[in-house]
Each structure stands twice: as structure tokens, then as C-alpha cells.
Amino acid sequence: MKFKNTLQFAKQSDKEDTLRNYRNKFLIPKANNKQAIYLIGNSLGLQPKTTKQFINEELEDWAKLGGEGHVHSRRPWIYHHQLAKKTLAGIVGAKPSEVIAMNQLTVNLHLMMVSFYTPTTERYKIIVEAGAFSSDQYAFETQIKFHGLNPDKVLIELKPREEEFTLRTEDIVSAIEEHGREVALVILGGVQYYTGQFFNIPKITAAAHSVGAIAGFDLAHAVGNVPLNLHKDQVDFAVWCSYKYLNAGPGAIAGAYIHEKYESNTELPRFAGWWGYDEKERFGMKKGFKPMKGVDGWQLSNVPIFQNAALLASLEIFHEAGIKALRKKSVALTSYLEYILKDIDPLENTLKIITPANPEERGGQLSIFMKQNGKKIFQQLNKAGIIADWREPNVIRIAPVPLYNSFEDIYRVGEILNSLI
Template sequence: MSSEVVRFEASEEFARRMDAEDSLRSFREEFLFPVHDGEPAIYFVGNSLGLQPRKAKTYVLEALEDWEKLGVEGHFRGTRPWMPYHEMLTEQTARLVGAHPIEVVVMNTLSVNLHLMMVSFYQPTRERPKILMEAGAFPSDQYAVASQVRFHGYDPDKDILRLAPREGEETLRTEDILDTIERHGREIALVLLGNVNYLTGQAFDMAAITRAAHKQGCRVGFDLAHGAGNLQLSLHDDGPDFAVWCSYKYLNGGPGTLGGVFVHERHAHNKALPRFAGWWGHDKQTRFQMGPDFEPIPGAEGWLLSNPPIFQLAALRASLELFDRATMPALRRKSDRLTAYLEFLLDRLPPGVVRITTPRDPKQRGAQLSLRFSKDPRRLLEKLNSAGVHCDFRSPDIIRAAPAPLYNSFHDVYRFVGVLERHARD
């Protein structure tokens, strides 16, 4: 698929032609789709739970067989020994998020990792007690931040600065974020944003936000739950102090699977950083000496607590191999076109049927479009589900549709809007 501008057409023939020209089309066959009326369902909810890679079962069974045959010796023997298993995912993860291998580790789940990172990077003082975040951040992030602020003896009502869109607008302006950092920076201990907002689908300028916050002496972290595997990230170059993400959405690791952590290389050897420590984060060379003093592994691995669950790593490995083969630059090029085609077809629906609240600028969004409908969206979602369309509802009135480029097609987009048009008028 070339990089030249495409003139979209609202026809099934055009959608099929785009798929035929798609260099990534074969990856669709690497996934298992729910089936509706004998054909793959339209699955536009990879921003909530990605599809199962075909190899996930093979890799999990492989680990189960080693457990069956080897017992505890599976840690050191077998097809893929468990002791270093998580290290197999390190370089792939680093390429996925634009980091150096020393800066990333696969571990825990997102909210656990967020708390661990705030232990290290939210160190409030009387002069600088505040956290800056989105007013519309995902609830789990809001709960975590408020609990950390209380834990340090501060008041969430006073010491959490919440960014909200201007009156009459639905997304944040970059200049407003930067202005808030400049005006309040000397009070802010931590700037913590989702790099893609779960509700609006808006993607933020991570590099500009990081530069502005560091200029004011703030630490910076990002929640990449809707960014990892969706956007082309450059965490090392952008320079935030940390980032966290889950792996069950765009990364297709399976329900509730392990998340990931990025800690910038400049912190790799800083033993003075406060942290909650665990055995698996201890220096590998002396780990089994069972000494009483914690010696952190340099880099992100030093935040590991426990040996990771191998079956979850195995399932995630199946997906990360596909991302590594496809590459994020190629996936982003396809995703931009898929999302733009969805936008094009939605704009052709009768006036008043639907309004797109996600930014129109491709640089400010990923695969997701958030849609507001003139009629009851919950009832509409039920009709879509009955017709074999998988997307989701988020309060107060938004249906989210996210064509994931690793397994969705232009024909999926065409079919989706056709089903939507039939049912949105009912």
C-alpha cells in the first residue's frame, strides 16, 4: 500500500481493492474472529480486548507440557525455560514503544504498575504537592492518583489539577495543557496523562508535554493503555520519566494479561529512587544467594517484584511476534487510512445521525473514533451486536469503534457503516 493520498470511494468494490493492495493483509489470518452467520464478525473493539492470535494456544500448551514433563525443572530446562522467559519479550517490547531494551519490562497489570511508578516518581513536598491529570482520565487512574495523594497526606480536592476542555468543546487543546504546566509548574510534582484518552480517542503531544513539564521541574508519566500497539511511540526520545500500559487491548495478550513498564534510561542506575522492591527485581547474578539486602537490576527490570506468570507471557509472546513482523510504522500507515476511511463513510450518513467527537487531525488520534448518535446509543449497540458488529458503549452517550490495523480490513469498515446506517434510522 503506497503512501500517496487516496481518494476514497463509498463502494464495496473500492474497499475490496484497498484490501487487495494492503501489504499487511495476511496478518488477518493470524487471528481468531468471533463468527456471526457463518462469517467473521465485524470486530471493532480491539481498544477493549484484542482478538486471540492463533499461536497463543500453541505457546501456552507448550509451557503446560513443559510443566507436565519437567515440573520445577521447567525453570531451567525445556523448550523455553521459564527463568528468562520474560526476557524474550524485551526487545520486541522496546521496538513497539520506541525505547531501549534496558528501559522496558513486561510485568504486573496496569494499575499495579502505575502505583509502583508513583512510589518512585511522585515525591510531593509542601511546595510541590500536586499531580496534573485529565479530568476525563480513565476511572482507575483517577482512583490510583487520589489514593497516592491521600497516602502522602495531601488533599485530592486541592492537590489534583484536572485538565478539562474549554466550554463547548469535547477535547483538550495542546496549548491549554502547556499553559497550565507553565502557570502551575512550580506546584506540580507529577504530570500524568493518558497518551490517548479512552473516551474521546484524542492523542496528546507527548514530546511537547514532557519538555514543558521538565522545564518546570516536574516528573512526567504516561498511561499508554490506548497507545501501546495503536500509535507509533518514541518513549526514549520523547523523554518521559515513566510510562505504563496494559496488553489486552491493541496488544492482543488476552483478558487481564500482563502489562508493561517504561523507565527512562537516565534513571537506570539510580539506586536512590524510592521503590517497592521484590525478589525478581534483585541482581540476577546474586539473586539465589538469598541475601537480605536488595540490589536492583539496572533499568526497568529493577522494578520487578515476582516471577511472572508464564502462561500469560506465552499468550502475549504470540501477539508481539506479529507486531514485530508487521512493524509499528507500517501498522500506523494502514491505521491512518482505515480510520480515515471510516470517517469518510460516516460523514456520508444522513445529517444528524452521528457526530464524531474524536479529533479530525490524524496526528491527534489513533484507531478509535468516538461516536455520538442522535438516538439511544445503548439500544443501537444492542442492534449492532445482534447484527454481528462488536463495538462498545461508554457513558454518557458514546459508542467507540476501533478498526485495528493488524487484523481489520477496509471491507470491515465498509460493512460496519452499512450495518450502522440500516439500524441508526430505526
């Protein structure tokens, strides 16, 4: 696609967009008495118009059936956790038995580390990216301390090279090889939240396995955003939240993936709960934990029905649109934003894009390093009805979402930003 920084080009691109009607399936906030240009789907996705219906149906069944709704509601609550599996599996490139919607992201990360971080005297190190999202940092730190170890000696935090903003895949692989048999776990974000870098999951996973380590990923900024092939890539485990690109609402139910090679491994340590118990015998209330096969065996409690209903409303849209088509539009939107930013500031006097230039190495996000007046420009964007995201000390994150953002949205951002700089 040959871009042009004109309103005519943007409108024509929207006219030719086969996904354009999905925008009408979402409730878009207003600013200055008109639709805002909402570009923080990487922070909180918009509400599908059907979400209220999905939740209201559960409320109606609860009112009419009470406890009988566990079996006789239109989506029986006792099996509610199964309803998201097929679409989630398609989004992350896994088998339905390998994915589950449950808990919150950090809870799931802790549960996975209980099972997959079992340090020994010889193998105890964890390789992570420096500047990982703070919740992950706290999980790593406290898990290490839980095992009586010192985080300063265990965590290997990878930083970009001097004068660079993102990690090179070869440097990640080199670090894994350097620490070799001392590495117990390699865990990175699928898409780095600050820079928008999409890590090379298959290469990193292969490198971890080559030294005998476990490979895990936090997919908070990747799920529903970039193509994933967790099963094919032999990723051991992954966790994610559902309130960003998956549009399941604030504090939404999260998710987890565990490769099928572990599905019958009852020797793995785990923190158990009754909903992970073999469902055929669950209500026998017997002592001695007997897990279900696959990732379902890591469930703790029965599903929060209203949260899961909100997720199902969004997944219905994903199933219809298809992750491949969404990714294609996402690349086009992000590339158009990149083109416009370079067009209005070709010498990078005010702004510099720190997200990788290669579309294969980034998600639907551009992180813009502001060289001057960053906070002031961000505030003016907000006043103009553009909802973007500020990250200290000097980065504006803009995340076009293919389900509800348009090429005209991107053009308008450039138009207003150009007037400000």
C-alpha cells in the same frame, strides 16, 4: 487515498493491502453464523492462532521437566522476562533495558508513583486529564491520600474548552506553566480512552520538565496502536496493559518503561520484590535490597509464564508486521470510517465524531457522539454482527485494528448504520 463509499472500493483496497494476510493469523468470533465484524480491539484484542501453541509448549515443558524447566525448558523460565524486551522496545520507542513485561497496569502505575511522586511542601500537585480512566483516577486519589494530602487540593484536572470534546495541547502546556514549581507530576493517557485523542507526548513532556516536574503516561490505549518514542521524548516513566492492541488475552501481563537516566539511581523510593534483586546474587537470599539496573529492578515477582507466553505469541506478529506499516494502515482504516460516517450523515443530525479530525492527533479509534437513539442504534449494530463498544452516556466507540480489520469491515459498518439512521 481518495475514498468511495462502495463495496467495490473496499474490496479493491483490501486486495491492495500488504497486511491483509495477517487477518488469517487471528481467531475471529462469530455472530449470526458468520464472522463478526470485530471493532473493540481497544477493549480486548483478538486471539492469535499461535497463542495456544505458545502456552501448550510451556505446559509440555512443565509436565516433562517440573522445576527443571526454570533452566532447561525451550524458553527457560528464569529468563522469560527478557524475551519480550526487544519487540516491546520497538513498539514504544525505547531501549530494551528500559522496558519490562510485568504485573498488571494499575499495579505498575502504583509502583511508578511510589518512585516518581514524592511530594514536598512546595511541589505536590499532579496534573491529569479530567475523566481519566477510572482505575487511574483511583490510583491518583489513593496515592495522594497515602502521602497525607487532600486530592481536591492536589489534583489539577484539565477539561476541554466549552463546546469542545478534546484537550488542546496549548491548554495543557499553559496549565503546567501556570502551576509551575508546585507541579510534581504530569500524567496523562497516551491515547484518551473515551475520545481517542492522541496526546502530544513530546510537547507535554518538555513542558513538565521545564517546570521541574516528572512526566509519566498511561499507554493502555496507545501501545501497539500509535507510534511512540518514549526514550527520544525523554518521558520519565510509562505503564500499559497488553490485552488491548497487543492481543495478549484477558487480564494479560502488563508492562512498564523507565528512562535509562534512572537506571542506576538506587536513591529512588520503591516497593521491592525478589525478582528485582540483582540476578547475579538473587538466590543468595540476603537482606538489604540490591536492585538490578534499569526497569528490571522494579520487578516484584517472577514472571507468570503462561501470560508471558501469550504475549510472546502476539509480539511475534508485531515484529513481523512492523509498527510503522501497522500505523499506516490504521490511519487509512480510521480515515475511511470517518469518510463513510460523514457520507451517511453529512449534517450530523444523528451522529457527531468527537475524536480529533487530524490523524496525527488520534489513535485507531473514532468515538461517535449519538445525538438521538444512541443506545438503540448500538444494540441494532450488535444484532447485525458488528461488535462495537458503548460508553455512557451516549458514545459508540469503533476501533479498527490493522492486524485483523479490513476496509470491507468498515464499509459494512457504514452500510448497516446508514439503514439504522
